[in-house]
Amino acid sequence: MRYATERGSLLAVDDVSFDIEAGDMYGLVGESGAGKSTVGRAIMRMIEDPGSITGGQVVYGDRDILSVPESEMQTIRGNGISMIFQDPQAALNPVLTVGQQLRRVLRSHADETYSKAEETEQIIDALERVDIPDPESRLESYPVEFSGGMSQRVMIAMALISDPSILIADEPTSNLDVTIEANILDLLEDLQKRKDLTILLITHNMGVVAHHCDRIGVMYAGKLVEEGDVTDVFERPGHPYTRDLVGCVPRPNETRRGQLPTIEGTMPTPIDLPDACYFAPRCSFADEQCWKEAPGTETVLNDQTHRTACHFREEVTNVEDNA
Ligand SMILES: Nc1ncnc2c1ncn2[C@@H]1O[C@H](COP(=O)(O)OP(=O)(O)O)[C@@H](O)[C@H]1O
Numbered sequence: 245m246r247y248a249t250e251r252g253s254l255l256a257v258d259d260v261s262f263d264i265e266a267g268d269m270y271g272l273v274g275e276s277g278a279g280k281s282t283v284g285r286a287i288m289r290m291i292e293d294p295g296s297i298t299g300g301q302v303v304y305g306d307r308d309i310l311s312v313p314e315s316e317m318q319t320i321r322g323n324g325i326s327m328i329f330q331d332p333q334a335a336l337n338p339v340l341t342v343g344q345q346l347r348r349v350l351r352s353h354a355d356e357t358y359s360k361a362e363e364t365e366q367i368i369d370a371l372e373r374v375d376i377p378d379p380e381s382r383l384e385s386y387p388v389e390f391s392g393g394m395s396q397r398v399m400i401a402m403a404l405i406s407d408p409s410i411l412i413a414d415e416p417t418s419n420l421d422v423t424i425e426a427n428i429l430d431l432l433e434d435l436q437k438r439k440d441l442t443i444l445l446i447t448h449n450m451g452v453v454a455h456h457c458d459r460i461g462v463m464y465a466g467k468l469v470e471e472g473d474v475t476d477v478f479e480r481p482g483h484p485y486t487r488d489l490v491g492c493v494p495r496p497n498e499t500r501r502g503q504l505p506t507i508e509g510t511m512p513t514p515i516d517l518p519d520a521c522y523f524a525p526r527c528s529f530a531d532e533q534c535w536k537e538a539p540g541t542e543t544v545l546n547d548q549t550h551r552t553a554c555h556f557r558e559e560v561t562n563v564e565d566n567a
């Protein structure tokens with residue numbers, strides 16, 4: 245996944261490979277610019293100029309959706325995979341009522357035509373599913389009449405009205421205050437657990453991942469540097485970057501807070517980077533090898549479900565007192 249920029253070709257996502265089990269919540273973390281949103285948009289095939297997908301596969305069911313015709317992709321978007329973004333107010337149309345917007349989405353995805361009354365019923369159902377109180381009376385409201393949290397609920401309702409199996413939520417709560425954020429995340433987890441929705445949650449908040457996700461993928465400068473079950477990765481991180489992130493967060497299920505901590509140094513922009521570990525400049529484990537050769541992705545402690553890209557993964561895993 246590349247973007248053409250004035251400074252050269254930016255390799256925004258490189259060699260990132262992960263599976264999401266149906267019904268799981270997968271947390272994709274990393275600092276700003278790591279490539280998280282690009283992964284989400286690539287899955288939806290929503291990469292626009294100057295970006296392009298230069299290779300790889302997105303397997304959904306038994307098909308590589310990067311190679312299906314655009315017409316079919318339009319059906320998959322919505323009916324199969326939906327995406328919500330950080331800023332619901334920007335995504336909602338200010339001049340249409342919430343009811344009108346949901347009706348549009350419903351019509352664009354429905355395979356059959358429903359009567360207006362049937363549509364209204366489905367719209368009310370969708371709003372009820374995201375716990376919007378008294379949905380009938382909200383149909384005629386305009387987006388400005390909704391709070392930030394309620395707008396995000398409307399966006400989730402919109403993304404789910406066509407009954408997709410996968411929801412990609414790109415930092416869905418980063419503009420909300422803490423209590424509202426917690427409510428939205430609880431709602432997502434409830435939808436995941438009760439409605440068997442599969443969720444890719446993009447976030448820069450490790451606490452959120454610890455509290456809500458089944459698996460975690462950690463991105464750094466376009467690469468997936470670690471991947472595994474949340475419990476394993478938090479207990480035995482195999483990458484120094486993850487270790488730093490985890491070190492600042494209480495154990496899974498203990499808390500929902502914990503922003504990405506500040507780690508000294510900055511993440512490089514992946515333009516013409518040398519063959520080396522991109523984290524080496526910030527890493528206390530790094531030696532000569534790390535500056536000369538990018539580490540491949542290997543299992544941690546021979547656990548097939550836990551992988552990391554670090555020459556020192558065994559040493560990192562064995563460091564006492566990871567917490
Ligand atoms: N439209 C674009 N044009 C050029 N570069 C972009 C564009 N969108 C994203 N990038 C670059 O791609 C990299 C990954 O960005 P992004 O996927 O948005 O990261 P994240 O979501 O983790 O913050 C960053 O270096 C960013 O500057």
Ligand SMILES: [Mg+2]
Pocket residue numbers: 280281282414
């Ligand atoms: Mg992003």
